[in-house]
Amino acid sequence: MPGYDVQLDWAARDGVCQPCPMCRAAGPHAIHVSVHSPASPAPGAAFYRCRACDGLFAHPFVWPDYADDYGFPDYLRFYVEAGAGLAAMAEPLHRAWRPDMSTMIDVGSGVPFAADFARRMLGLDARSIDPSRYAKAGGEWLGVPVDSALLGGGSTADGKVFDLVYSSEVVEHVESPQAFLDTLARHLSPRGVLVVTTPNADFVSPSRAPLENLGLVWPGIHHALYTPGGLKAAISRAGLGHVRISVERERLVAFASHTPLSPGHGDPASIPSWLKEGAQTAASPALRMGYLYRLFQSEAGHGRRAHALDWLAQLRDAVREGTGQDITDSGAIADAAAALDARAFHEEWPYFAPLMPHLLGSVAMLETGRDLPAATTHFAHQVRICETFRGGDPLWRAEIAHLWASTLFSYGLARLMQRDHGEAVEAFERLLAGDAPAGSLSAMGRRDAGLIAQARIQLGSALIQAGRKGEARKALESARVDADAVHHPVIDGLLARCGQS
Ligand SMILES: [Zn+2]
Incomplete structure (x- = not known):
């Protein structure tokens, strides 16, 4: 199956004399980035940086309908x-x-x-x-x-x-x-x-x-x-x-x-209340599943296991009723993602399905009721989805792409906690090397700097536990050079366990 093609070219090129659409400043404005993305509504675009307001604008630009x-x-x-x-x-x-x-x-x-x-x-x-x-x-x-x-x-x-x-x-x-x-x-x-x-x-x-x-x-x-x-x-x-x-x-x-701005009076709790009300009154299955997914996602993200599991039970029923599928079956989602292109996949599964294994794994990792084998399995399926999902504009699937690095990290951590040191080392090394299949969603997603710093520390820890102390020392010494001071005590503690060279 063909992969995704996205290229960004940052090389400076000739400017354009078109007035800036935001501030009307006359050119020349220098080109900032040329974008190539054949699956997007237009196959490519040149974005210029306005020399007066620093805003970016596409030129030429044809308005879509x-x-x-x-x-x-x-x-x-x-x-x-x-x-x-x-x-x-x-x-x-x-x-x-x-x-x-x-x-x-x-x-x-x-x-x-x-x-x-x-x-x-x-x-x-x-x-x-x-x-x-x-x-x-x-x-x-x-x-x-x-x-x-x-x-x-x-x-x-x-x-x-x-x-x-x-x-x-x-x-x-x-x-x-x-x-x-x-x-x-x-x-x-x-x-x-x-x-x-x-x-x-x-x-x-x-x-x-x-x-x-x-x-x-x-x-x-x-x-x-x-x-x-x-x-x-x-x-x-x-x-x-x-x-x-x-x-x-x-x-x-x-x-x-027109008048001075005062702080608003809204209540943040009104947002979850609105989602809950929506889930109860939704007039279409897609809408009901959408609200329930966001409620589950929010509770899982906040680490509130009991609430997350309550919403998951309702979501599971709603998806089963709407599509006949089991949304908690990460293996089935990953198998379908590998076998079908995006269009065929979403005839069978809801649009949030390719994001579910990460959330299921995260809930299984919570301290209250931790289930490491289950977490490991969910995370492995999520990584497979990020690496095999194909079809459509990659931008619509960006959330899947962004999960690759964070899921590999969670997978490595779950392996480390189970004392599967070799698997843990491999996961952290893949994450740090950006070793994702070319043309896959996983190759184009976010690599958060904080996550990278944590992965370097955990790699050191995994290498120590695997008895590879020389490699651990090297990895940790190099991690320490780039790390914020706040991480130094942890890194120094691990270095002390590496012994003398
Ligand atoms: Zn401007």
Whole structure:
């Protein structure tokens, strides 16, 4: 089966004289990165760095038909089951909300989860605008009407003002980002708050993994990416005098108003409550599975075993009812991922299935009720999925790719705890060497610096336990050179166990 092809070329080349779409500064602007990704909506793109605002923009750029759902026929199910970051969507809303607010609009909503959250948990009269097909169909599932139009272009909201104007991951797509921000600002009530989220141009870097960069410099989809300072200046130009930009890794979250910004009054517990309510009332199997998956994922991630297992039991029933499959059977998921391409795989399994073994393994590793053989098996299946899954745009599967390194680490740890030193050494060495099959998802995922540092320490520990003290000393001495001081006592403790050379 063919693999995935993603290439990023960072070599400096000739500039372009096109004005910057964000700040209108005249060129020449130097090329920052050329992206080649044949499975993306466009096979490649050149992104330039604006010499005035440091933002990145694609040129030339042909706008896709957004009614066409990115050319991905099953996009609604993907988005609802696994693709949408529901907590990340709701979180800025409860941070901006005040009890005196009564109306909200989500501009370019996609499936109207944000308006659903605003209605159910914040008590707002909330509406959604989005021209895409999947947004409208998703709105029918949620019982939230979606106006298939553009704000300021004949929508039912034109000329009205709202207390919360929300636009998440939209401004990077539009032809004129400034005109779009101006339109949002015009629809804000005098004491209202504008919330805009968008990718962070400063995050794009040769030191990041290919799929982390591709999520931002996405050929045929993303047009213009702001830096934090560029976004702040653009929102100020739109007439809002009070702007706060929060940098959250690859994402910028802007809060802006005509009046000074005050801390929001929302309750963080409203997000899990919203997901639970959604799971109970979901009108479609995909929606119900999607909510249950996120509840399980959240509890597993927080290490709350009993809660995680409760949600897992409900998720297992929902998946069995919807698809006939057992979502706790990591081996069956891995076998299907190896045998089928992505499209055929997802005719049988939900979109979150290729992420499940890692979560199942993580729950099996929790101290309360630790089951090391089970954890080892789940993690091994997850690594196999990361290395064999094929088909479709790799960006849609980035979450699978990002699991490879962290799962190998967890696998190594589980082996180490079982005193399988040889297996543990091999896992940590593979992780540190980046020894993933070429063209596989696993070759393109995130390698977190903190995880790498931990893997070097654990490799030393595994080598000591395997009686390979000379190699351990070498590995630990080199790890110590790069490690933060906070790790030095642990490394020194291990070095003391290596004996003299
Ligand atoms: Zn610019």
